[in-house]
Amino acid sequence: MATMKLPACGPVISCRVKTVGVVRASYSAFRLISRPNFAPNGKRLQQLSASTATPLPTLAPPATASTDAGDANGKLTFHGVHHVALICQQLERSLAFYQGVLGMEINPDRPDHKLPYRGAWLWIGPEMIHLMELPNPDPAEFSKRPEHGGRDRHFCIGMASLDALAEKLDKAGITYTRSMSGRPAIFFRDPDANCLECVELAPWR
Numbered sequence: 001m002a003t004m005k006l007p008a009c010g011p012v013i014s015c016r017v018k019t020v021g022v023v024r025a026s027y028s029a030f031r032l033i034s035r036p037n038f039a040p041n042g043k044r045l046q047q048l049s050a051s052t053a054t055p056l057p058t059l060a061p062p063a064t065a066s067t068d069a070g071d072a073n074g075k076l077t078f079h080g081v082h083h084v085a086l087i088c089q090q091l092e093r094s095l096a097f098y099q100g101v102l103g104m105e106i107n108p109d110r111p112d113h114k115l116p117y118r119g120a121w122l123w124i125g126p127e128m129i130h131l132m133e134l135p136n137p138d139p140a141e142f143s144k145r146p147e148h149g150g151r152d153r154h155f156c157i158g159m160a161s162l163d164a165l166a167e168k169l170d171k172a173g174i175t176y177t178r179s180m181s182g183r184p185a186i187f188f189r190d191p192d193a194n195c196l197e198c199v200e201l202a203p204w205r
Helices: 091-101 162-172
Strands: 083-088 119-124 127-133 154-159 176-178 185-189 195-200
Touching: 083 091, 091 119, 091 127, 091 162, 162 185, 162 195
Parallel strands: 083 127, 154 195
Antiparallel strands: 119 127, 176 185, 185 195
């Protein structure tokens, strides 16, 4: 490990040095925190004497997947949506829709044989849809669901072109509705009446 030789600071509570990261001393009386030793106005910062020094703020370490589930205030850290789970009556019929009509691809690294029911994982950008062949507690009849999917349970997928999607839906004879707010969005249902919203926008990740 490379070592760093610190300049003598004399009898002070803290001194500012050019380093990368945070240097922490084992003494409770002082900390060395890495910051440039020049103020924004270009003037060199003066060393603080013991009588005028004020405690420097503690810098939190960068969050990692294996460390903080939340911060010191109890705020949870969320990374994003990993997948959306959808119930289907017949897996093959659903795959004909998601693969055949929408062109989604299966994630082969998530085999369904590890679960006690049939299913499949489909890519939607960096996230996934998990199809689960299970009894559906919701009514699957389209007539028992709201005509406009924006007034029903749904999830939203960002995509590059709504015109290309509408063309595929029209060709497959799948009905859809436009967003009532005027946004560039389309709502439609899969064969089990699960509702999808697709909105046209630029990539955000």
